[in-house]
Amino acid sequence: MAVRWVPALVVAALWWWAVLRMALVPGQTGFVEGAMVAGGWGLSLLPVHVASAAAARRESATKRPTRAWRRRRSDAGSDPS
Template sequence: MGRVVRWGATVGVGALWWWAVARLLLVPDAGVLEGVVAAGGWGLGVLPVHCMPKARAEGALAPGRWRRAWRAGGHGMRGPDAQG
């Protein structure tokens, strides 16, 4: 039952977003409501929804790694800006 509700909500919100975008593109008197719905849906679309805690992420850096490297004074730095 929960899966059906989620899919229904997803399809409903997606249809609402497409309605707003279509009205903005095709109807000369489209207004603020359509713009807000379209911009809000796009903003939700770029959210990182596949996040997980940093401790569980594959390849995650240890906390404080960059701070320790900065305090070390850049020793071991490679590249065109390297001293020595």
């Protein structure tokens, strides 16, 4: 399980390095830092807009329709019983 996290942590550390470098010394940053920052930001938007068709089918199959429930109106008066 740790093997999966190591590459993610390395990429995250490199992204933060590029962000801090662009923020603290913008005159010395180059194309690589800019590409890393822009790519990381764009990648963060990806899961919001992209889902596999199988996952969408699986999600829609688990949702059940709900039945509407009508509330009694408060000005309808009380029940005569």
